[in-house]
Amino acid sequence: MTLLAAQQVVKRYDGASVNALNGVSLQVESGEFYSFLGPSGCGKTTLLRIIAGFEDANAGSVLIDGKVMNALPAHKRPVNMVFQSYALFPHLSVFENIAFGLKYGAGRNIANLDIVSEVEKALDIVRLKQFKDRKPDKLSGGQQQRVALARALAVRPLVLLLDEPLSALDVQIREEMQVELSRLQKELNMTFVMVTHDQSEALALSSRIAVFNHGNIEQIGSPTQVYENPETLFVASFIGDSNVLAATLVESDQDSQSGAASALGRRAYMLGDGQKIYVRAEVSDALPKQARLIFKPEALHIASAAGAGENQLRAIVKHLSYQGSFTDLVLSSQGFEFKATLPSSEVKGSKVGETLLFAIKGEVRVLADE
Numbered sequence: 001m002t003l004l005a006a007q008q009v010v011k012r013y014d015g016a017s018v019n020a021l022n023g024v025s026l027q028v029e030s031g032e033f034y035s036f037l038g039p040s041g042c043g044k045t046t047l048l049r050i051i052a053g054f055e056d057a058n059a060g061s062v063l064i065d066g067k068v069m070n071a072l073p074a075h076k077r078p079v080n081m082v083f084q085s086y087a088l089f090p091h092l093s094v095f096e097n098i099a100f101g102l103k104y105g106a107g108r109n110i111a112n113l114d115i116v117s118e119v120e121k122a123l124d125i126v127r128l129k130q131f132k133d134r135k136p137d138k139l140s141g142g143q144q145q146r147v148a149l150a151r152a153l154a155v156r157p158l159v160l161l162l163d164e165p166l167s168a169l170d171v172q173i174r175e176e177m178q179v180e181l182s183r184l185q186k187e188l189n190m191t192f193v194m195v196t197h198d199q200s201e202a203l204a205l206s207s208r209i210a211v212f213n214h215g216n217i218e219q220i221g222s223p224t225q226v227y228e229n230p231e232t233l234f235v236a237s238f239i240g241d242s243n244v245l246a247a248t249l250v251e252s253d254q255d256s257q258s259g260a261a262s263a264l265g266r267r268a269y270m271l272g273d274g275q276k277i278y279v280r281a282e283v284s285d286a287l288p289k290q291a292r293l294i295f296k297p298e299a300l301h302i303a304s305a306a307g308a309g310e311n312q313l314r315a316i317v318k319h320l321s322y323q324g325s326f327t328d329l330v331l332s333s334q335g336f337e338f339k340a341t342l343p344s345s346e347v348k349g350s351k352v353g354e355t356l357l358f359a360i361k362g363e364v365r366v367l368a369d370e
Contacts, residue, residue: 003191004028004051004159009060011046022215024062028159033185033192035202038212039238044161047212048195052161053077061290065158080157084164086148088136095132097153098122118238122150143172146180153188162194166201176268177242178204199239203227211235228296233370236294244336245293246369269293269366272335277311279364288368295364297328300340302347311360313338315350330359 005028009170011021013252021043028034036044049055051062051075062069069077080101089098098119123129145165147284152160165181167173182205185192195204202209204222211218211226211234219231230236236244247269256370266278267287303312315338327347329340341356350356 001030003065004193005059005061005063006047006051009047009050009062009333010056010058011043011050013057018174021050021057024215024217025060026210026217028191028193030191031189032052032207033194033228034193035209035213036193037197037199037202037209037239039197042212043213044195044210048081048161048163048193051159051193051205052079052081054124062219072086073183075248075286076304078158079100079165080152080155080164081161082145082148082152084146084167086136086168088151089149090136093133093135094123094139094147095119096129097136097147101155118154122154124267125153125188126180141169142177142180143236145169147178149181149184153184153190157190159191159193164193164197165339167196167198172257174201178209181205185216192308203239211238213238220231228257229365230367231293233292233367235364236292236367241297241339241341243293243295245271245336245338246345247277247291247293249287249289250276256355271313271333273315273333276332277313278363279366281366287366290369292365292367292369295360295362297341298337301342301362303357303359311364313358314355314359317350317356320337320350320352331347331356 006024006025006026007024009021010019010023012019024043024047036047038044039104046055052067053069053072053174057070064078084244090101099115102113102115102118113303119131119132123132126149127145128146128150131139131143136147139147146226149273162181166177169177178201181192184190194202194205206223208220208222209226209340210220213234219226221229224237226239230239232241233244236242250268250270267281268276269276269291270276279287300313313333315333317329318337319330321328322344325344327344329342329347331338331340
């Protein structure tokens with residue numbers, strides 16, 4: 001069931017030369033963990049603030065539970081927001097911070113409200129009952145974030161909005177809070193909508209991701225879809241670390257390695273140095289003449305022998321970066337560079353300046369050259 005919808009939302013700030021949002025539409029289903037992902041200034045936070053009621057759209061509508069929210073002020077919308085800065089009251093205890101919204105905010109609309117009982121429930125959810133009498137400055141960053149979550153959850157919103165909720169935390173605490181957020185969302189079966197610029201965070205937590213760029217949505221899909229099957233060059237470059245190589249379609253190819261390429265449902269692309277990459281395509285498919293071939297660094301492995309597979313690339317090692325169990329390589333061929341991520345055991349003994357033969361595992365994605 002669709003719980004939250006944005007319909008052709010347009011936003012332009014006063015004095016701006018371009019829109020912050022260009023007619024953005026999306027639907028969030030009940031119980032989803034949905035993320036808005038993109039670089040700074042792409043429009044993701046603007047849309048979140050419009051949903052919350054902190055900003056007005058110039059055009060378009062926001063619907064929650066089938067009801068248009070445009071005319072409703074923020075405090076009357078069935079949402080609550082957790083801010084990047086936590087926004088806790090420093091002079092109030094943990095208990096009092098959580099109780100605040102129940103006493104003076106959206107909690108006033110809850111019939112037969114028992115504030116003490118509701119705060120205790122919220123503290124149990126975020127596992128902070130033993131800290132209820134402490135002030136925020138006596139808590140760690142992760143604990144403060146959990147207090148902010150408890151305060152937002154206590155008023156029973158239909159949708160919990162999270163604005164870069166983990167960006168102020170250090171790496172270790174951020175990873176712990178990712179686990180905590182995932183646990184909370186699943187246990188409560190609540191709809192979470194999160195804004196983040198952190199790709200790994202969005203991939204780890206989300207059921208679906210909307211990738212924003214310059215006020216538009218480039219792609220909506222599951223973490224697997226946006227990572228493995230990018231639909232635009234921006235998504236390919238922004239999500240993870242992709243190799244994006246310029247290539248030209250070879251209309252007819254019968255080289256000795258491939259055999260009758262068209263009969264196999266494959267078409268050949270030629271790279272700048274003359275090496276060929278084959279992609280799956282039916283003979284009738286209209287493939288772009290000038291294209292970008294997309295594959296991940298982890299899709300490469302060292303080939304045992306030339307000719308053992310179709311998609312092989314010979315390149316010089318320009319840089320090696322040991323990362324423990326795996327090693328990142330920067331590779332160079334005539335006219336282009338690409339990257340590989342391999343188990344460290346596979347490249348043990350390899351040196352900068354050495355020429356290696358690589359094979360691409362899996363499919364290579366083709367996007368039209370923009």
